[in-house]
Amino acid sequence: MSDTTGMSAREVIMARIKEALRVPAPLPHGLAEDSRAQVGPPAAVLTTSGGSGATVMSAHASTGLPTLTVLPEEVARPWLPDGGETPAERLQLLVENLGKLRAIVQQVPDLTAASDYLFTLARERDWHRVAWHPHPLIEPLLAGVPCATYRVDPADFDKNALESCDAGITSCEALVAQTGSILVSSATSGGRALSILPHVHVVVATVDQIIATLADALHAVRDRHDGHLPSMLSFITGPSRTGDIERILVLGAHGPKELILILVG
Amino acid sequence: MIVTDASNPPASHSGDPGAELPRLAKKKFLHDAAEHVRDTGHRAFVRKALGGYYTNRDLQKARFRNWEHARDAASLAKWSAVNRLDELLPRFVANFEANGGTVHWARDAEEARTIVLNLVRAARAKAVIKSKCMTSEEIHLNAALEAEGYGVVESDLGEFIQQLRGEPPYHFVFPCMHVRRDEISDLFGKHLGTAPTDSPEELTMIARRHMRRLYVDADIGITGANFLVAETGQISITENEGNARLTAALPRVHIAISGLEKVVEHLDDLAVLLPMLATAGAGQPMTCYNTLYAGPRRPGEADGPEEMHLVLLDNSRTAILADPEQRDSLHCIRCGACLNVCPIFKNVGGFTYGTTYQGPIGSVITPHLRGLAEWNHLSAASSLCGACSDACPVRIDIHHHLLHNRRNAARTAPNAWEKIGHRLFVMVARRPWLFGLGGAVFRRTLPLLKLLRPPLLRDWLASRDLPAAPRQSFRRQWDRRQPLEPTAASVHPHARKEEA
Ligand code: SF4
Numbered sequence: 070m071s072d073t074t075g076m077s078a079r080e081v082i083m084a085r086i087k088e089a090l091r092v093p094a095p096l097p098h099g100l101a102e103d104s105r106a107q108v109g110p111p112a113a114v115l116t117t118s119g120g121s122g123a124t125v126m127s128a129h130a131s132t133g134l135p136t137l138t139v140l141p142e143e144v145a146r147p148w149l150p151d152g153g154e155t156p157a158e159r160l161q162l163l164v165e166n167l168g169k170l171r172a173i174v175q176q177v178p179d180l181t182a183a184s185d186y187l188f189t190l191a192r193e194r195d196w197h198r199v200a201w202h203p204h205p206l207i208e209p210l211l212a213g214v215p216c217a218t219y220r221v222d223p224a225d226f227d228k229n230a231l232e233s234c235d236a237g238i239t240s241c242e243a244l245v246a247q248t249g250s251i252l253v254s255s256a257t258s259g260g261r262a263l264s265i266l267p268h269v270h271v272v273v274a275t276v277d278q279i280i281a282t283l284a285d286a287l288h289a290v291r292d293r294h295d296g297h298l299p300s301m302l303s304f305i306t307g308p309s310r311t312g313d314i315e316r317i318l319v320l321g322a323h324g325p326k327e328l329i330l331i332l333v334g
Numbered sequence: 335m336i337v338t339d340a341s342n343p344p345a346s347h348s349g350d351p352g353a354e355l356p357r358l359a360k361k362k363f364l365h366d367a368a369e370h371v372r373d374t375g376h377r378a379f380v381r382k383a384l385g386g387y388y389t390n391r392d393l394q395k396a397r398f399r400n401w402e403h404a405r406d407a408a409s410l411a412k413w414s415a416v417n418r419l420d421e422l423l424p425r426f427v428a429n430f431e432a433n434g435g436t437v438h439w440a441r442d443a444e445e446a447r448t449i450v451l452n453l454v455r456a457a458r459a460k461a462v463i464k465s466k467c468m469t470s471e472e473i474h475l476n477a478a479l480e481a482e483g484y485g486v487v488e489s490d491l492g493e494f495i496q497q498l499r500g501e502p503p504y505h506f507v508f509p510c511m512h513v514r515r516d517e518i519s520d521l522f523g524k525h526l527g528t529a530p531t532d533s534p535e536e537l538t539m540i541a542r543r544h545m546r547r548l549y550v551d552a553d554i555g556i557t558g559a560n561f562l563v564a565e566t567g568q569i570s571i572t573e574n575e576g577n578a579r580l581t582a583a584l585p586r587v588h589i590a591i592s593g594l595e596k597v598v599e600h601l602d603d604l605a606v607l608l609p610m611l612a613t614a615g616a617g618q619p620m621t622c623y624n625t626l627y628a629g630p631r632r633p634g635e636a637d638g639p640e641e642m643h644l645v646l647l648d649n650s651r652t653a654i655l656a657d658p659e660q661r662d663s664l665h666c667i668r669c670g671a672c673l674n675v676c677p678i679f680k681n682v683g684g685f686t687y688g689t690t691y692q693g694p695i696g697s698v699i700t701p702h703l704r705g706l707a708e709w710n711h712l713s714a715a716s717s718l719c720g721a722c723s724d725a726c727p728v729r730i731d732i733h734h735h736l737l738h739n740r741r742n743a744a745r746t747a748p749n750a751w752e753k754i755g756h757r758l759f760v761m762v763a764r765r766p767w768l769f770g771l772g773g774a775v776f777r778r779t780l781p782l783l784k785l786l787r788p789p790l791l792r793d794w795l796a797s798r799d800l801p802a803a804p805r806q807s808f809r810r811q812w813d814r815r816q817p818l819e820p821t822a823a824s825v826h827p828h829a830r831k832e833e834a
Binding site: 077078079081082083085086087088089090092093094095096097140141142143144145147148149150151166169170202221222223226228229232247248249250255256259260261262263265266282283284287291298299300301302303304305306307308309310311312313314315316317319321322323324325 | 383384386387397398399400401403404406407408409410411412413414416417418419420423424433434439440441445489490491492495508509510511513514515518534535537538539541542545546549550566568574575576577579580582583584594600601602603604605606608609616618619620621622623624625626627628629630631632634635636637638646648652653655656658659661662665728729
C-alpha cells in the first residue's frame with residue numbers, strides 16, 4: 070500500500086484487509102492434515118477430520134481456495150449437546166436443564182391454573198407491583214393478581230415505574246431443550262428492559278413452544294418475523310449470576326435473582 | 335512470516351503505555367514474575383478459585399456428543415469468516431446500517447477514542463455506564479472519558495471492583511479473580527460506605543443496589559461485542575450478570591466497540607459458538623445472557639436506545655491478518671480457557687504480563703499489537719506444554735505461534751550470543767572426538783562452574799540446580815555395559831500367559 074492520504078478510515082482498513090488476504094492461510098489446525106492433499110480446483114471436496122462423511126467445503130471454482138458449502142452448524146449438529154428427539158424427551162430435557170440452572174419451573178394444565186399459581190407467587194413474595202406486557206398468555210393471568218400492575222406501553226414507557234416493580238411477566242419466542250434457554254425478543258416480550266430490570270422474571274409459555282436446539286430456535290424466530298428481526302433477541306439461560314468474587318456462584322447480579330417459568334399444557 | 339506493512343507499523347500508538355522502551359517491558363516481566371512466583375499464598379488462592387472451573391468445564395464438555403468434532407466445526411466457522419473478511423465485513427456493515435445502526439471505522443486506538451468522545455459530546459451526556467468491553471481496555475477509553483470530565487461506571491461486578499481498586503483486569507474473563515472477599519468488603523466500605531461482610535452474596539447485592547439507579551439515569555451505554563453476524567447485521571453480546579442487557583436497554587444512546595475480526599457469516603454459526611464459548615471459558619452450558627442487537631429501538635417496541643453506534647476497530651488486527659501463519663489467532667472468541675489451563679498464567683499471575691490480553695493468546699497477539707522487539711519475551715515465557723492449544727474451542731495453534739514469534743524475533747533481531755552458542759554446538763556435535771573431549775572437560779569443570787556462576791549461566795542457575803556430573807560419559811558406559819541374559823519372558827512375552 071502506498072499513499073493513504075485523503076482515504077477514509079474505511080477505505081484504508083478495507084485496503085489493508087484486501088492486501089492481507091492476498092496470501093491464503095492454511096486450513097484450521099487439525100483439519101489441515103487430512104484435507105491438504107484433497108484441495109484442488111475445481112471440484113475437490115474436503116471432509117472434516119471427523120470422517121462422518123459430512124461435506125464441509127468444496128474448492129472455490131476460480132481460486133482453488135476452499136469455501137463452505139454446508140453450514141458449520143449443520144455439520145456440528147450431531148456433535149453438540151442433545152436436544153431431544155420427541156416432544157416428551159424435549160420437555161424432560163428442558164425441565165432438567167432449567168433445574169440445574171436454578172430456575173423454577175411450574176407446569177400447569179391451563180391458564181386458570183397458571184393464574185392461581187401467579188396469585189400464590191405474588192402473595193408469598195409480597196409483591197407490591199408487577200409489570201407486564203399485552204399478550205394472550207398474560208392478560209388472562211392478571212385479573213386476580215393481588216397487587217398493583219404496570220403495563221409496559223410503547224407509547225409511554227416509564228423506566229422509573231418499571232424499576233419500582235418486583236416482577237416482570239413476559240411471554241417468549243421459544244424454549245430451548247438443548248441448553249435450558251428461554252429466547253425472548255423486544256417484539257414479543259415487552260421490549261428490552263421488562264425481562265431484565267425487575268427482580269423476578271416470570272415467563273409464561275406453552276409446551277408447544279419447546280424446541281430442540283439453539284439453531285431450531287433461531288430458525289423459528291426468522292420464520293416468524295420474516296426478515297424483520299426484532300431489535301433485540303436474547304437467550305436467557307437461568308437467573309442472572311456472577312462468579313466474580315472468588316469464583317463463587319451468586320445469583321442475581323444485576324438481572325433477575327429468580328427466573329420462573331410457568332409452562333402451560 | 336514477518337509483518338512488514340509500512341503503512342501499519344505494529345507499535346505506533348502514541349499514548350499507549352505498552353509502547354515502552356525496548357527491554358523495559360521484559361525487565362518488568364522478569365521482576366514481577368519472580369516476585370509473584372514467591373507469593374505461594376496468592377498462587378494457592380488462584381489455583382483454588384480455578385478448581386471449580388475445571389470440574390464444571392469437564393461436566394459440560396461431557397454433554398457434547400463429540401466435543402473434539404464440535405471444535406472442528408467452530409474453528410471452521412471462524413476460519414471461513416476471517417479469511418473472507420474482505421467480503422463479509424462490508425456485508426455486515428451494510429446490514430447493520432439497514433437495521434438503523436451507524437458504523438464508525440477506527441484505524442487505531444486514538445481514532446477510536448476520538449469517535450467515542452465525539453459521540454458522547456454530541457449526546458450532551460452527563461453519565462456513561464459501561465458493561466465489560468476488552469476493546470475499551472485496549473484503547474484506554476475510561477481514562478480518555480474521565481480526562482474530559484465524564485463520569486464512567488463499570489457495571490460488570492468484576493470490572494467495577496477493579497475500577498474502584500484503580501487496577502486493570504487481572505484476567506480478561508475473570509477480572510478480579512485475584513481479590514479476596516475481605517479486600518472487596520473493605521473496598522466497598524471505603525467507597526460506598528457499606529458495612530463489612532464476608533459473604534460473596536451480600537457483596538454482590540451491595541453492587542447490585544448501587545448500580546440500579548445508574549442504569550436508569552445514564553444517557554450513554556457502552557458495551558463490547560462478541561460476534562458480528564454478517565448475514566443479519568446483528569451484534570451478539572455474551573454476559574452472565576445482565577448488566578450488558580441493562581446497558582443496552584435503558585440509556586438513550588448505545589455505543590458498541592468491537593474488533594473487526596469478530597465477524598461470523600451466519601446467524602446459525604452462533605448455535606455452535608455460543609455453547610462452546612460458555613463451556614470452554616466458564617464451564618457453563620450457555621452463558622446466562624446471549625443477546626443479539628439489530629439497531630436501535632424499532633417503532634412499536636416498548637423501549638430501547640434511540641441511537642445505536644458501532645465502532646469497528648482495526649488497531650493492528652490487519653497486521654495479524656497479513657500473517658497467514660498466525661492469522662488464526664484472529665479466530666479467538668476471548669473465552670479465557672487458555673489462561674485457565676496455563677501453568678505460566680497460574681504461577682506468574684495476570685498483571686505480570688503487562689498487557690490488555692493476558693495469558694497464552696495475549697503472548698501471541700501482543701507482539702503484533704505493540705511490537706515484537708519489546709514483547710517477544712512473552713513468547714519465551716512458555717513451557718510449550720500445549721495445554722492452551724488443547725483448551726482452545728476454536729483450535730488456535732497457540733503454542734506453535736509462540737514458537738513462530740520466537741523464530742521471527744530471532745530473524746529480525748538475532749542475539750549474537752545465541753548465534754555463537756549454536757554455531758559452537760554444531761561444530762562440536764559434528765565431530766565425535768571433539769564432543770568426547772568437550773564432555774570430559776565439562777565433567778571435570780562442573781563443580782567449578784557451580785561455584786563461580788559465570789554470567790551466562792547465572793540466570794539459569796538462579797532457579798535450578800545442576801546435577802552432579804557422572805564419572806563416565808554415556809558412550810563409555812554403553813560400551814562397557816554387561817549384555818543381559820535373555821529370559822524366556824523377554825524372548826516370548828506371551829509365553830507365561832499361555833502356560834497359565
Ligand atoms: S485463544 Fe482460544 S482458548 Fe484462548 S481465549 Fe481465545 S478462543 Fe479462548
